Amino acid sequence: MVTAAWKKFPWESARYAYDGAALEAAWPDLHRGDCEAFPDAAFVKDAFRRHPGLEGALDAEATATALQSAWRAYHRGDFGAAVEQGAALGPIGANAANKAANIYATYLEHESETKRDLYLASARRAEVLQAAAPDFPNAWYFHAQALGRYAQEISIVKALAEGVGAKVKASLEKALALAPRHAEALIALGAYHAEIVNKVGGTLARLTYGATRDEAVKHFERARKLLPDSAIARIEEANGLVLLFGKTKLAEAEELYREASKCAAHDAMQKLDAEHAREEAEG
Numbered sequence: 001m002v003t004a005a006w007k008k009f010p011w012e013s014a015r016y017a018y019d020g021a022a023l024e025a026a027w028p029d030l031h032r033g034d035c036e037a038f039p040d041a042a043f044v045k046d047a048f049r050r051h052p053g054l055e056g057a058l059d060a061e062a063t064a065t066a067l068q069s070a071w072r073a074y075h076r077g078d079f080g081a082a083v084e085q086g087a088a089l090g091p092i093g094a095n096a097a098n099k100a101a102n103i104y105a106t107y108l109e110h111e112s113e114t115k116r117d118l119y120l121a122s123a124r125r126a127e128v129l130q131a132a133a134p135d136f137p138n139a140w141y142f143h144a145q146a147l148g149r150y151a152q153e154i155s156i157v158k159a160l161a162e163g164v165g166a167k168v169k170a171s172l173e174k175a176l177a178l179a180p181r182h183a184e185a186l187i188a189l190g191a192y193h194a195e196i197v198n199k200v201g202g203t204l205a206r207l208t209y210g211a212t213r214d215e216a217v218k219h220f221e222r223a224r225k226l227l228p229d230s231a232i233a234r235i236e237e238a239n240g241l242v243l244l245f246g247k248t249k250l251a252e253a254e255e256l257y258r259e260a261s262k263c264a265a266h267d268a269m270q271k272l273d274a275e276h277a278r279e280e281a282e283g
Contacts, residue, residue, distance in 0.1 A: 009077025
């Protein structure tokens, strides 16, 4: 999907330009949270062999080069390029396109209709990838992320009525079944539990949606153990604690925001997370 004008990442992006071999060297740290595999030629060849539906117009070598280009664009904050390059590759490029679109819509896009369109386009790409390669954890995680953000945009209550909540939970659970150490999926599942409990109350949340306070807290705590230096893990836990416990956890939430604002950023998304935390902590 192409927006009328992709908004520019508002901070210096050169420090996040992982040119050449630097991308692979930094990959384990950059993708510790989402468990995305490094898209080298060996990965692409194996993916094509196991899932012929992933094959497109390019061979494995050229596909790997194009995938890495899309991920470089994402990491340096050129989200429009990442979406366009990833989407152009078909299903195998969906994860790069979807993470870029979801983060861009969350932080840089301000028009509600455009945000919703971006999230729904991500969800559709993810569903195509799920059909082609159901063992790709992020086919499910970025699907849940897109629908979860879409739900927040239209209101959680409305999204629950439309059945969006069940889709989010199912996709997160699938992602975690495939990648149990997927910290970003744990964070998102914690947020799911917290938002449902907040909107409908503990009893209805448990009986109707399988959401509980205890599960929310457990997922947040596990995610922070997996990502001890992460701003977003602290931000989402802070939000979740306030949703679940109100003013009694406000001081703890404020401290988590202060900690998040001080987390080092290694790519554009992490910078956006940290700056958001700083604004909240100062506000």
